[in-house]
Amino acid sequence: MNTATQMLNQPINLTISPRLAKNVRRNIKERIIEFILMLAALSAVATTLSIVAILLYESLSFFKTVSLVDFFTDTQWTPLFEDAHYGILPLVSGTLTTSAVALAVAIPIGTISAIYLSEFASHKTREIVKPLLELLVGVPTIVFGYFALLFLTPILQKIFPELPGFNMLSAGIVMGIMIVPYIASLAEDAMRAVPMSMREGSYAMGATRFQTATRVVTPAAISGIVAAYILGISRAVGETMVVAVAAGQQPIVSFNPMESAATITAYIVQVALGDLPHGSIGYQSIFAAGLVLMGITLCFNILGHLIRKKYREHY
Amino acid sequence: MQNTTSIIKAQSKNLDFFYSNGMQALKSVNMPLYENKITALIGPSGCGKSTFLRCFNRMHDLYPGNKYQGEIVMHPDNTNILEHGVDPIEVRMRISMVFQKPNPFPKSIYENVAYGLRVRGESNKRMLDDKVEEALKGAALWNEVKDRQQDLAFNLSGGQQQRLCIARALATDPEIMLFDEPTSALDPIATANIEELMSELKQKLTILVVTHNMQQAARVSDYTAYMYLGELMEYDDTNTIFTNPTRKETEDYITGKFG
Numbered sequence: 150m151n152t153a154t155q156m157l158n159q160p161i162n163l164t165i166s167p168r169l170a171k172n173v174r175r176n177i178k179e180r181i182i183e184f185i186l187m188l189a190a191l192s193a194v195a196t197t198l199s200i201v202a203i204l205l206y207e208s209l210s211f212f213k214t215v216s217l218v219d220f221f222t223d224t225q226w227t228p229l230f231e232d233a234h235y236g237i238l239p240l241v242s243g244t245l246t247t248s249a250v251a252l253a254v255a256i257p258i259g260t261i262s263a264i265y266l267s268e269f270a271s272h273k274t275r276e277i278v279k280p281l282l283e284l285l286v287g288v289p290t291i292v293f294g295y296f297a298l299l300f301l302t303p304i305l306q307k308i309f310p311e312l313p314g315f316n317m318l319s320a321g322i323v324m325g326i327m328i329v330p331y332i333a334s335l336a337e338d339a340m341r342a343v344p345m346s347m348r349e350g351s352y353a354m355g356a357t358r359f360q361t362a363t364r365v366v367t368p369a370a371i372s373g374i375v376a377a378y379i380l381g382i383s384r385a386v387g388e389t390m391v392v393a394v395a396a397g398q399q400p401i402v403s404f405n406p407m408e409s410a411a412t413i414t415a416y417i418v419q420v421a422l423g424d425l426p427h428g429s430i431g432y433q434s435i436f437a438a439g440l441v442l443m444g445i446t447l448c449f450n451i452l453g454h455l456i457r458k459k460y461r462e463h464y
Numbered sequence: 465m466q467n468t469t470s471i472i473k474a475q476s477k478n479l480d481f482f483y484s485n486g487m488q489a490l491k492s493v494n495m496p497l498y499e500n501k502i503t504a505l506i507g508p509s510g511c512g513k514s515t516f517l518r519c520f521n522r523m524h525d526l527y528p529g530n531k532y533q534g535e536i537v538m539h540p541d542n543t544n545i546l547e548h549g550v551d552p553i554e555v556r557m558r559i560s561m562v563f564q565k566p567n568p569f570p571k572s573i574y575e576n577v578a579y580g581l582r583v584r585g586e587s588n589k590r591m592l593d594d595k596v597e598e599a600l601k602g603a604a605l606w607n608e609v610k611d612r613q614q615d616l617a618f619n620l621s622g623g624q625q626q627r628l629c630i631a632r633a634l635a636t637d638p639e640i641m642l643f644d645e646p647t648s649a650l651d652p653i654a655t656a657n658i659e660e661l662m663s664e665l666k667q668k669l670t671i672l673v674v675t676h677n678m679q680q681a682a683r684v685s686d687y688t689a690y691m692y693l694g695e696l697m698e699y700d701d702t703n704t705i706f707t708n709p710t711r712k713e714t715e716d717y718i719t720g721k722f723g
Contacts, residue, residue, distance in 0.1 A: 271528070350567040353521055354580040354632065355557040364583070368569045 154432035165272030207436035214430055219340065220437065226400035226416070228434045235434065237441055242315065244445070247392050248385035249330060250321025251316035252405050255381050258325070259332025260374065266333065267340035270363040279305045279337070285330045293340040297323035302395065309407060315397030324391045328381045335380060339373020340366050379453030383446050391413035413442045470498040473640060473670040474520070474545075477535040481515055481694075484529025489515040491694045492534070492721060497640065501664060502671040504685035504702065506678060512694040513674045517642050520545070520672065521559045522552035538640075557584070562643040565649050566625035568617035568632075573600075573609050576617045576628055582638035595635050603631035604661055605626040623654025630661065641665065643697035647680065653670065659684050682706050690714045 160461050212220070215235040249266025262282070266275050302319040306312045312319075343366050351361040368375065397409030398419055411419070427430045474497045481490035489512045497503050505513040507577045515524075522545065524530040535544040538558075545555045552627040559594060560580075569574050575582075577596045586592060596613070600606040604625040609620070617628055626646060643662070647655040662671060662684050675681050681688050681702065688705040690698045691711075698705065709715045 152665075225582055346563060346565060346567040347569065349523060349526065350563060350569065350629070350632075351563040351579070351583075353523065353556055354583060355553050355636070356579075356583040357553065360583045364579070365569050371570075403571075 163345045184291060193234035198264070198340075201230075201443070204440045206435050207433050209435035209439045210428075211430065211437045216438075218249075224398075224402045226290065226411075228431045229420070232326045233430070235437075237438065238414055238415075239301060239402045240411060240413045240438060241441065242402050242404055243392075243400065243412040244386055244414070244442070246404050246406055246410065246413055247317045247324060247396055248382065248390075249323045250318060251324035251388075252382060252387040254325025255328040255332055255385075256378060259381065260336060262329065262333035263340055263374070263377075264367065265361050266337045268366060278411035279334065282330045282333055285327075286334075287329075290327065290388065290390040291394065291408075293323050293327050294320075296389040297391055312407055313397070313409045315409040316407060317392075317396050317410055320392045320394075320396035321406055323395065324388050327388070327391065328384050331384060332377045332381045334378070335377035336370070337376065339370040342373065343369045369417050372460045374461065375456045376453060379449055381448045382453075386445055387414065387442065389418055393418045405420055413438050470501060470554060472496045472539055473499040474536060474538045476516070476519070477537060479516070479532070479534035479536060479546075480517065481512075481519060481524070481533070482531040483499035484527065490519070490693050493691075493694075493696045495689055495699055497670055497672055498687065499670050500666050500668075501686040502666050502673060502684055503687045503689065504681035505672065505689050505691060506672045506676075506681050506693035506717070507697075508722075510674075511691045513691050514644055515694075516691065517644055517672055517674050518561075519641065520642055521561050522546070523554045523561070523706055525552050557636060558638055559640040559642065559645065560636065560638035562626070562629050562633055562646050563686055566629050568620075568625050571617060573617050573620070575611040577631045577635050584636070587598055596631075599631040602634045602665070603627045604657065604664075608642060621649050623657060625669075626650060626654065626658060627661070630658070630665075634665075638669060640670045640672065643671065645674050645676060648676060652656045655680070658716060677697075678706075690717060706719040 206297055220235055222238070223234050224238050225234035225236050226239045227234045235372055268281060270278065297319045300316075301323055302312070302314060303315065305319055306314075307314075347365055348361055351365040355366070392412045393415040396412060396415060398411050398415060399409055400411040400416065402410070403410055417438055420431060422436055469608075476493050476495050479493040480488065481601045482488050488628070489701065493512075493516060495503075502573070505516065507513050512635050518524055519532060519536060524532070536544050536546055537543065538555075544548060545559075557580075567610055569579060573596055577599050578586075578592050581592055581595055588597075597606065600609060605624060608624060609615075617625065620628060626649075630646075646662075647658050650658065652697075662673065665671060666686075673681075673685065685702045688698055688700065688702045690705065690709075690711075692713060698709060700710070705714065706718060709718065713722070
């Protein structure tokens with residue numbers, strides 16, 4: 150038996166030595182910092198929650214006058230007329246149609262741009278093109294709106310003489326061009342995050358650049374690419390200026406892009422700019438429309454989240 | 465050397481290699497690869513073994529600015545595969561590669577193995593089925609995955625993934641197979657499986673393997689090359705290198721005095 154074993158077996162009187170005791174000052178300081186950080190994080194959540202609360206509150210008074218059934222089935226939206234109808238369908242159809250046209254433009258062009266930038270462009274080209282593409286994001290949307298109305302629509306009218314001056318096609322196409330940089334930039338980031346070893350594996354099998362890009366890199370980056378699409382959809386659904394300027398203000402139920410129609414956002418702008426008395430039914434209708442808009446965006450975001458979860462990166 | 469009757473499958477002649485930053489990674493390397501033999505490359509980190517291996521399937525072409533000088537002559541074509549007029553894709557179709565870390569594609573097990581055939585334009589279902597089965601059997605993976613070929617390849621274990629990568633490389637009937645430290649990410653059992661597999665594979669093809677593991681080189685290879693600072697220090701049959709190396713540097717490295 151040596152001394153070490155003896156010490157092991159001896160009973161010990163446990164105390165807290167001052168050198169090991171809790172440092173109160175440091176703990177308080179940490180708590181305060183933690184609290185400030187939490188406040189900052191909460192501010193965003195609180196803002197969102199209060200927006201939802203106000204939307205719900207004002208919509209609630211709206212739905213006291215208008216039944217939910219009318220709201221979702223009536224095919225007329227004329228809240229400011231003598232013979233008022235409150236069917237959201239025309240606005241929803243306008244929103245979905247312009248968004249669909251925009252995505253039909255933005256998804257192919259954005260994806261192809263991303264593939265080119267990530268897999269084909271030389272380092273030098275990418276360094277020049279990507280910032281330029283991102284510069285496009287900075288162009289004010291009202292400029293795009295007038296571009297659609299005064300430049301693209303006249304050109305389209307030469308091809309389709311029937312096309313009205315305000316139409317969803319032109320607004321949708323320009324909105325698509327506007328979204329391309331978002332999708333291209335985000336999708337390119339996702340593709341560049343695919344590890345080089347995976348590309349090397351494909352090249353080592355005798356694959357070409359194009360085969361590697363489409364058969365290996367794109368599937369590997371699919372969750373990021375889908376996220377880029379979802380962001381594009383949210384942008385399209387929520388876009389206001391382009392559609393307000395170029396798509397027209399007539400709320401009609403139509404999925405034909407060659408027609409003129411109002412979107413939810415365009416209606417909100419139109420009404421919000423007018424002089425509606427606070428608390429009137431027209432005023433409240435903005436909030437109901439806003440709530441629907443938020444619902445649509447939320448649906449797409451949830452869908453995007455589910456798709457991302459299903460195809461998450463494995464490397 | 466014991467095997468004077470062996471046929472040379474490929475050989476490097478005065479091979480220099482320069483990375484895009486100007487660093488010379490290989491200095492006048494002269495080395496044969498004998499047909500149906502395993503040649504191991506050993507040497508400390510940064511000595512140029514992987515660089516040398518990756519010359520054989522023109523992997524360096526993927527990055528701009530890299531430069532080869534000298535020749536890698538492939539037989540029986542008697543063609544310098546580093547020549548400008550040689551298509552790297554054609555080279556890679558005949559010389560396949562297995563990487564250090566298993567790198568399966570984000571596809572099913574089946575599609576991973578069929579990939580090489582698909583990029584060659586093969587779409588005949590029966591033909592693909594046969595080739596995939598043959599390759600999976602060749603890589604000793606068939607029994608484990610035959611009932612779940614449509615599963616995502618990422619669901620396999622690390623050792624299985626590496627065997628899948630070998631199956632993928634096998635499916636196109638390559639003449640030479642390059643292994644770049646194929647077991648460095650695997651546990652001892654998976655490593656033993658891969659080594660056994662390599663010994664079987666050499667009946668059909670020629671193997672060049674880079675390894676950090678001296679025992680591995682001694683176990684699996686027929687010939688061993690010791691490289692240091694971009695130069696081939698010594699090349700001989702594996703027995704000689706490990707029992708009676710000519711150069712002091714080789715002996716120091718093998719016995720662990722250096723490296």
